[in-house]
Amino acid sequence: MSFSIIGTGSALPKTIQTNDDLTEYFETSNEWIVSRTGIEARHICIEESILDIALEASLNALDNAHINPKELDLIICPTLGGDTVTPSLACLIQEKLEATCPSFDLNAACSGFIYGLDLADAYFCRNREMKILVVAVDAMSKLVDWKDRSTAVLFGDGAGAAILSNGDDLKAIRLTSVGNQHALCIPWAKGNHPLLKDQETPSPYLLMDGDEVYRFAVAAICNDLKTVVKQAGITFEDLDFIIPHQANLRIIKSAAKRLKIPMEKFALQINSCGNTSAASIPLVLDEMNRQGKLKPGMRIALSAFGGGLTTGACVLEWSKKSF
Amino acid sequence: MVFEKVVEILRNYKEEPELEVSMDSTFEELELDSLDTVELVMEMEESFDTSIEMDTELKTIADVVGLIEKAIA
Structure with missing residues (x-):
């Protein structure tokens, strides 16, 4: 079976921290981080909740797909976890969107978006006429140890979404x-x-x-x-x-x-x-x-x-x- | 034999055919960071068709040669 991507969206927290900003927390340098990782800056959820960026990415994707949240048949949220253990992030996104469809989180860590697409593909086997929101969200800044310079420098926060519909994009x-x-x-x-x-x-x-x-x-x-x-x-x-x-x-x-x-x-x-x-x-x-x-x-x-x-x-x- | 092959892999990796390498050369002296070391171990695994466990810290070329000799023994 297959599907088409009819809309995409994303959101990043406002606060940007450069490598130089991180030198205030531990001994490191822009040159060290760039040469080993290619990373120059990252966005960190300070003012925003995880739900805020998840919702913004979802709304952008819905807008790009020209569909109403009420048309959604399923919300899959690949994430390591939202602001709460329960409710799931997906359920809170559904509430804010005023959607009415089943909604759940999926934990496959950094591979989550592909796992979400694969799961959605299985739903299209059951019913071709579905609209599925896959919104992948993580706030790694809340999960890394800011005293461990070897890992803290690697991560950032963000959300990315896609609306899937009847189609043949997935090969x-x-x-x-x-x-x-x-x-x-x-x-x-x-x-x-x-x-x-x-x-x-x-x-x-x-x-x-x-x-x-x-x-x-x-x-x-x-x-x-x-x-x-x-x-x-x-x-x-x-x-x-x-x-x-x-x-x-x-x-x-x-x-x-x-x-x-x-x-x-x-x-x-x-x-x-x-x-x-x-x-x-x-x-x-x-x-x-x-x-x-x-x-x-x-x-x-x-x-x-x-x-x-x-x-x-x-x-x-x-x-x-x-x- | 293993040493010569390691030197060849290193020279290719650094794109420096004349690179001076001895058993005592350290990765630091060769201007290789920890990810370069991992990358070289991966290339050596392919070249020697073996699997190399990286459970000890590798500092010198002798450390790498020792690991490979152990792996292919």
Whole structure:
């Protein structure tokens, strides 16, 4: 089955922090961060709630799709978590939009948007005449340890959304999961049941083995892109753009070199946003849509990887006529 | 044998065919950061067709050569 993307939207918090701004929190430098990651700045939720940016991205996508929230049949929100454990972020977005459809969150970390597209695709098997909002939102600034310079510099906050409708854009999709707590982990609160012994509380913030994640990420992009391109019956030359998960420019460059794909084909936003987790791919997709870079018939590959460990990739043939 | 191959991979990676490398050369001296080290280990895995565990910190070329010799033994 398949679907078409009839609208995109995104939102970034107002507060921008450059690498120089971060030197106030720990010993680091713009040169160190740029040379190792390609990141120059990131947006941080200070004034906004996670719901605020999720809602703004959703409204932008609905506006771009020229549909009313009441027309939505499903809201899928790929996220590590919103402002509350429950209600889900998706339910709060539904309330604010005054939509009436089933709504739920999906946790596949940075691969969440591709997982959301795959799930939506399954719903289109049941009913072609649906309108589905996939809005990927993460506020990593609330999940990283701002005393750990090796990880805090990597992330930013953002939201990206797409409205899916009856159509034939999706040509191939692939998901993978390999459970691994060591490479990347954000522990949950342990609770305070009286029988729980006083154990040393682990850090509640993100823990990452950067070297292991780097190797996993490069392999994920290479394997997944080769697979979905083959499934779609095309070659890398047939792709107009590749939107990779924006985790680290060095990861993208390494994968590009291994796949022998020119860097010009990779759409990038990492310099201004850092790693926005599930939001990173739809943020770039929306930017390209708004800039008029996407034309009917263009082939675009999306490739994501993240905690889980999860990976996901797909090939889309863009059909939307204009922004 | 392993050392010579490692030097070849390093020279290609840095695009410096005349790069001076010894067993005692450190990654820092070779102006390679931690991600370069990971990248080189990945290239060596492909070149030696083996899987290399990076559970110890790699500081010198001797460290890498030792890891590869262990992996292919």
